[in-house]
Amino acid sequence: MESINEIQDAIIDEFSFFGDWMEKYEYIIELGKDLPLIDAQYKTEDYLVRGCQSKVWLHASLEDGKVIFKADSDAIITKGIIGLLIRVLSGHSPQDILDADLYFLDKIGLKEHLSPTRANGLVSMLKQMKLYALAFQKQLTGKND
Amino acid sequence: MSGKLATTGVFDVKAVRKDFPILQREMNGQPLCFLDTAASSQKPLPVLQAMDNYYRLHHANVHRGVYRLSQEATDMFETARKAVQQFIGAGHEQEIVFTRGTTESINLVASSFGRAFLRPGDEVLITWMEHHANIVPWQLICEQTGAAIRVVPITDTGELDLEALEQYLKGPVKILALTQVSNTLGTINPIRKIVALAHEHGIPVLVDGAQAVPHSPVNVSELDADFYAFSGHKMYGPTGIGILFGKTEWLEKMPPYHGGGEMISRVTFEKTTYNELPFKFEAGTPDIAGSVGLHAAIEYLQGIGLENIAEHEHELLNYGTELLCEIPGLRLIGTAANKAGVLSFVVEGTHPYDLGTLLDKMGIAVRTGHHCTEPIMDRFGIPGTVRASLGMYTTKEELDRLAAGIKRAVNLLL
Ligand SMILES: Cc1ncc(COP(=O)(O)O)c(C=O)c1O
Numbered sequence: 076m077e078s079i080n081e082i083q084d085a086i087i088d089e090f091s092f093f094g095d096w097m098e099k100y101e102y103i104i105e106l107g108k109d110l111p112l113i114d115a116q117y118k119t120e121d122y123l124v125r126g127c128q129s130k131v132w133l134h135a136s137l138e139d140g141k142v143i144f145k146a147d148s149d150a151i152i153t154k155g156i157i158g159l160l161i162r163v164l165s166g167h168s169p170q171d172i173l174d175a176d177l178y179f180l181d182k183i184g185l186k187e188h189l190s191p192t193r194a195n196g197l198v199s200m201l202k203q204m205k206l207y208a209l210a211f212q213k214q215l216t217g218k219n220d
Numbered sequence: 221m222s223g224k225l226a227t228t229g230v231f232d233v234k235a236v237r238k239d240f241p242i243l244q245r246e247m248n249g250q251p252l253c254f255l256d257t258a259a260s261s262q263k264p265l266p267v268l269q270a271m272d273n274y275y276r277l278h279h280a281n282v283h284r285g286v287y288r289l290s291q292e293a294t295d296m297f298e299t300a301r302k303a304v305q306q307f308i309g310a311g312h313e314q315e316i317v318f319t320r321g322t323t324e325s326i327n328l329v330a331s332s333f334g335r336a337f338l339r340p341g342d343e344v345l346i347t348w349m350e351h352h353a354n355i356v357p358w359q360l361i362c363e364q365t366g367a368a369i370r371v372v373p374i375t376d377t378g379e380l381d382l383e384a385l386e387q388y389l390k391g392p393v394k395i396l397a398l399t400q401v402s403n404t405l406g407t408i409n410p411i412r413k414i415v416a417l418a419h420e421h422g423i424p425v426l427v428d429g430a431q432a433v434p435h436s437p438v439n440v441s442e443l444d445a446d447f448y449a450f451s452g453h454k455m456y457g458p459t460g461i462g463i464l465f466g467k468t469e470w471l472e473k474m475p476p477y478h479g480g481g482e483m484i485s486r487v488t489f490e491k492t493t494y495n496e497l498p499f500k501f502e503a504g505t506p507d508i509a510g511s512v513g514l515h516a517a518i519e520y521l522q523g524i525g526l527e528n529i530a531e532h533e534h535e536l537l538n539y540g541t542e543l544l545c546e547i548p549g550l551r552l553i554g555t556a557a558n559k560a561g562v563l564s565f566v567v568e569g570t571h572p573y574d575l576g577t578l579l580d581k582m583g584i585a586v587r588t589g590h591h592c593t594e595p596i597m598d599r600f601g602i603p604g605t606v607r608a609s610l611g612m613y614t615t616k617e618e619l620d621r622l623a624a625g626i627k628r629a630v631n632l633l634l
Binding site: 096097100101104128129130149150151152153188194195 | 589
């Protein structure tokens with residue numbers, strides 16, 4: 076399995092082929108449409124990360140020491156970006172996720188979507204992803220404080 | 221300043237646009253198409269120059285110094301108050317209280333009026349189309365006093381249910397607080413009629429005028445409003461200054477809101493007596509530069525003429541409404557017969573956030589979301605809207621760009 080940074084670099088590489096914002100967003104929108112990201116059973120209030128503009132649902136589980144994230148959004152662009160975040164972070168160990176430095180969004184010109192002024196739920200989602208990783212990390216190391 | 225209009229009497233949007241430096245900017249490689257004036261308007265040069273001039277030549281604290289400079293600053297501040305009084309047709313200068321904005325004006329009334337007059341069992345009447353600024357302050361004071369909030373419903377077109385309003389006014393209502401123009405739906409409420417109805421029951425009325433003052437002439441005496449709140453930054457003036465008009469008879473009966481300097485007459489540790497109106501409600505150093513900028517904005521608005529602005533925006537509203545209605549799947553939210561320059565909409569199968577994001581890429585600035593009016597979204601069962609709002613500098617070409625942009629965005633999204 077590729078490391079978090081290898082995946083980020085691959086995405087940066089893919090995005091370097093887009094000529095303008097249209098192509099880039101077309102791609103993100105397609106990503107958003109193609110990915111059925113979360114089971115209907117998790118699309119409930121319990122898993123809702125509330126942004127004020129778009130809603131995000133996030134579910135995490137630990138499988139063989141790796142964190143599996145599933146998420147969804149009611150806004151398609153948000154959902155496409157979630158697809159990218161999940162591609163980068165899902166399937167890695169809690170420690171790797173905690174240590175991850177997400178530089179790819181900046182490099183592909185989508186950092187604005189992680190600005191709190193957008194209130195799209197992505198900032199809260201990332202925070203929540205790290206919190207899940209932290210909780211799983213404690214579970215794995217048997218610490219219970 | 222842009223005297224052209226005042227002298228020729230002809231409204232020329234191109235000339236107006238030259239007064240707003242920010243409108244020359246580009247966004248994402250396109251000329252900025254600013255369609256979010258309802259959130260905050262842009263500022264014309266005379267406002268910027270007046271504030272710059274104030275800080276360069278006249279700044280000192282007000283009401284405090286025997287020296288000349290402080291007197292100059294005080295004169296400018298008080299002249300601004302006088303200008304506001306005349307602008308909205310208030311009876312006395314002392315009825316004009318400077319605040320930070322509409323939000324603070326409403327909080328002031330909710331808190332001071334509420335502490336003086338609200339008791340358990342009393343009701344505060346608001347409407348379904350209020351901005352959060354005219355909901356939450358009342359919730360806070362109701363929690364403290366044991367009074368309750370009642371909400372007048374709206375119709376599918378986004379108009380007030382006047383029959384329900386009349387019915388509710390028969391209850392134990394102590395104050396009615398409602399907006400003159402809805403920032404989300406554009407609905408213009410028949411305020412004069414509503415105030416008269418409320419007064420028949422002896423109920424005072426607070427009017428949220430944030431979206432009314434910048435777009436058409438307002439006269440608080442004709443409306444007979446007991447309180448009238450608005451913001452400088454939505455009427456082409458600076459951020460940080462707002463206005464509360466209150467009738468003397470009410471303001472005198474209300475306790476101060478904030479404590480501090482300016483608002484006192486005499487302070488001892490045993491007892492403090494308060495200053496006279498309006499200073500009783502203006503604790504601390506006020507936004508002096510803001511008042512100067514506001515004064516310049518009022519003169520600018522008067523130079524252009526609010527009737528001219530209202531006419532221009534009305535024409536644009538009709539033009540924009542027609543354009544948008546041609547777009548398949550687009551649904552306007554807010555279709556009142558009497559409407560101000562607000563176009564709120566959703567497009568079937570798309571999320572407002574996605575539309576707003578793509579429009580931004582085309583240099584078009586619109587607002588998306590619930591616009592601080594969540595109850596309206598719940599009422600219409602939508603997560604939010606895209607809102608284009610108009611100002612005196614908005615052009616037909618910009619609305620053409622909006623319509624084309626929406627079509628392009630929808631194509632990408634569907
Ligand atoms: C109808 C209405 N009321 C109140 C407000 C709050 O104004 P401010 O943020 O200037 O206090 C707004 C601004 O969005 C508004 O549109």
